[in-house]
Amino acid sequence: MQQLLSEVEAIPFPTPKNNSFKFIDLFAGIGGFRLALQNVGGKCIFTSEWNSRAKKTYRANFGEVPFGDITKEKTKNYIPPKFEILCAGFPCQAFSIAGNRKGFADTRGTLFFDVEQIIEKHRPKVVFLENVKNLVSHDKGNTFKVILETLELKLGYKVFHKVLNSATHANVPQNRERIFIVAFDPKQVENYLQFKFPEEIKLTKTIHDFIEKGRQEDIYYYSKDHKYYPELQRSITSKNTVYQWRRVYVRENKNKVCPTLTANMGTGGHNVPLIKDEFGIRKLTPKECFAFQGYPVETYILPKLANSHLYMQAGNSVTTSLIERIAKQICKVL
Numbered sequence: 001m002q003q004l005l006s007e008v009e010a011i012p013f014p015t016p017k018n019n020s021f022k023f024i025d026l027f028a029g030i031g032g033f034r035l036a037l038q039n040v041g042g043k044c045i046f047t048s049e050w051n052s053r054a055k056k057t058y059r060a061n062f063g064e065v066p067f068g069d070i071t072k073e074k075t076k077n078y079i080p081p082k083f084e085i086l087c088a089g090f091p092c093q094a095f096s097i098a099g100n101r102k103g104f105a106d107t108r109g110t111l112f113f114d115v116e117q118i119i120e121k122h123r124p125k126v127v128f129l130e131n132v133k134n135l136v137s138h139d140k141g142n143t144f145k146v147i148l149e150t151l152e153l154k155l156g157y158k159v160f161h162k163v164l165n166s167a168t169h170a171n172v173p174q175n176r177e178r179i180f181i182v183a184f185d186p187k188q189v190e191n192y193l194q195f196k197f198p199e200e201i202k203l204t205k206t207i208h209d210f211i212e213k214g215r216q217e218d219i220y221y222y223s224k225d226h227k228y229y230p231e232l233q234r235s236i237t238s239k240n241t242v243y244q245w246r247r248v249y250v251r252e253n254k255n256k257v258c259p260t261l262t263a264n265m266g267t268g269g270h271n272v273p274l275i276k277d278e279f280g281i282r283k284l285t286p287k288e289c290f291a292f293q294g295y296p297v298e299t300y301i302l303p304k305l306a307n308s309h310l311y312m313q314a315g316n317s318v319t320t321s322l323i324e325r326i327a328k329q330i331c332k333v334l
Helices: 032-039 052-062 111-122 138-154 229-235 286-291 307-316 320-333
Strands: 021-026 042-047 085-088 126-132 158-165 177-184 243-246 250-252 270-277 280-283
Touching: 021 032, 021 111, 032 042, 032 085, 032 320, 042 052, 052 307, 085 111, 111 126, 111 138, 126 320, 138 158, 138 177, 177 320, 229 250, 229 280, 286 307
Parallel strands: 021 042, 021 085, 085 126
Antiparallel strands: 126 177, 158 177, 243 250, 243 270, 270 280
């Protein structure tokens, strides 16, 4: 009923008519996982996201409003019984008792616990998770150990995990390292050992493939009377890389790629990506940030939201082209 009520006409990314597998999209954000898995023949049959502004962006592009808080049993009950792949870029909340446990770690109180519950109930063939690289070292490695133990020992899945960089594995010039976890149910996928993460590929694209041509709106440029302008002018000299404002100084990315896009880059201060173009020194636009995350920005719709929210959505998202490469490897096994 929710899907029927929320249908949007002429959406850019409808469900493909010829699909070969079904998946669900948890902590969906603005649909990075969905975009990637639809591209390899998947049909999304359930999605959840609690952020109301992310829901607007999702609806504009996929024609559906995601269900809300996945920690609520009522929301979980809407998940259809059968699907092949569970996708989740779940937030990493601290595992409060990690490192002080007996036997299986208790994941209650964390969002991973909700993912665990859904896996246990529905037994998808594949679990496909993404998180920040620091998840591996969080709490001296105990948090990651909890997740692996839960998937392998408690739920009986066979787990593959690897840290991959968008710049080395997706031909996207953004230095973005993330941990990816792919787990197979060996009872349903006997040839799971054939899975391999995608190989490193040469970075052939430059930042100029992702930056808008011509003058952008004035709001993105730093005026000469800005208190930091002298420092910006002194430090930002090349048009061939993306710089980063680090509160009181500028850091140059000497490898000529975009630094990791973050959720707080639209709030000023820390981590703001800056470039020099023909017209001055400016911030990246939200559209450019979406491009650096692999979104097809000529067709992907950015709704009328404050730029700070769009920056946050881009920073919180996955690099869709990297997700797609991993999804292709999963499909080979399936």
